[in-house]
Amino acid sequence: MSQDKLELIRNAGPSVLPSLLLCDFGDLKTELALLEDAGTQVLHLDVMDGHFVPNLTYGMPIVEGIRRHSELPMDVHLMISDPLQFARPMVDAGADLLTFHVEAVEDAGAVAREIRSMGVGAGVALNPGTDLSALDGCLDDVDLVLVMSVDAGFGGQAFNPVALEKLASLKQSHPDLLLEIDGGINLQTIAAARAAGCDLFVVGSGIFKQDDYASAIAALDDAIAGAVS
Numbered sequence: 001m002s003q004d005k006l007e008l009i010r011n012a013g014p015s016v017l018p019s020l021l022l023c024d025f026g027d028l029k030t031e032l033a034l035l036e037d038a039g040t041q042v043l044h045l046d047v048m049d050g051h052f053v054p055n056l057t058y059g060m061p062i063v064e065g066i067r068r069h070s071e072l073p074m075d076v077h078l079m080i081s082d083p084l085q086f087a088r089p090m091v092d093a094g095a096d097l098l099t100f101h102v103e104a105v106e107d108a109g110a111v112a113r114e115i116r117s118m119g120v121g122a123g124v125a126l127n128p129g130t131d132l133s134a135l136d137g138c139l140d141d142v143d144l145v146l147v148m149s150v151d152a153g154f155g156g157q158a159f160n161p162v163a164l165e166k167l168a169s170l171k172q173s174h175p176d177l178l179l180e181i182d183g184g185i186n187l188q189t190i191a192a193a194r195a196a197g198c199d200l201f202v203v204g205s206g207i208f209k210q211d212d213y214a215s216a217i218a219a220l221d222d223a224i225a226g227a228v229s
C-alpha cells in the first residue's frame with residue numbers, strides 16, 4: 001500500500017503540500033475535506049519532539065487520526081532526535097514517506113536504508129545552516145531531499161533564500177532526485193523555488209492563515225505554473 005502511495009508522491013510534482021501544523025486540530029475531518037476538495041495530492045505532517053527542535057507537536061495518534069479521515073499519501077517530516085526510534089510506529093500509523101534531519105543522525109544512508117526496509121519512502125532534510133556536503137554518501141539511499149528554507153521548528157517564519165542555491169545545485173548534480181522545500185513558501189517565494197528545480201512545495205501559513213484554502217492553493221499552483229526556469 002505504502003509503495004503505491006510513494007509512487008503517488010513521486011508523481012505529484014510540481015505540487016503544493018499543505019503542512020497541517022497550523023490547521024484546526026479540533027476539526028480535522030473538515031480540514032481534510034477542504035484540502036481534498038482543493039485538489040491536495042499529498043499531506044505534509046510535522047512531528048517535533050521538543051528536543052531536536054524547541055517545539056512540540058504530535059505523534060502517532062494524530063497521524064493515525066488523519067489516516068482515518070483521508071487516504072491521501074502522508075509525507076511525515078520528523079524533526080526528532082532519534083528518527084529510528086519512531087519510524088516503525090509512524091509507518092504503522094499510516095506514514096508513506098518518512099523524512100528525517102541529517103543533523104540528527106550519524107549515518108544518514110544507514111537510517112534511510114532502515115526506513116526503506118519498512119516499505120515506505122525515505123527523505124533527508126537539511127536546515128538552512130547545514131551545507132549540502134552533509135548529504136555526501138546518502139543520496140543513493142533516499143527518495144527525496146527536503147531543503148529547509150527556515151530553521152525547522154515553527155510555522156510562519158521568513159523564507160531564507162539560501163535554499164534556492166541548494167535546490168539548484170542538487171537539481172544539477174542529481175536531476176532525478178525528488179526535491180521538496182519547506183518554510184516561508186507563499187506567493188512571493190514559490191516561483192523562485194520552482195525555477196530552482198523544486199518539485200514539492202510545503203505550505204503552512206500560506207494556506208491556513210488564508211480565508212479560503214482552495215483559492216490559496218489555486219493561486220500557489222498558478223505561481224508554480226508561471227515560474228521561469
Ligand SMILES: O=C(CO)[C@@H](O)[C@H](O)COP(=O)(O)O
Nearest residue numbers: 152153155156183184204205
Ligand atoms: O517543518 C516546518 C516548520 O519546521 C513546516 O512544515 C512549517 O509548518 C511550514 O510553515 P510555513 O513556513 O509555511 O508557515
Ligand SMILES: [Co+2]
Nearest residue numbers: 019046077182
Ligand atoms: Co515541515
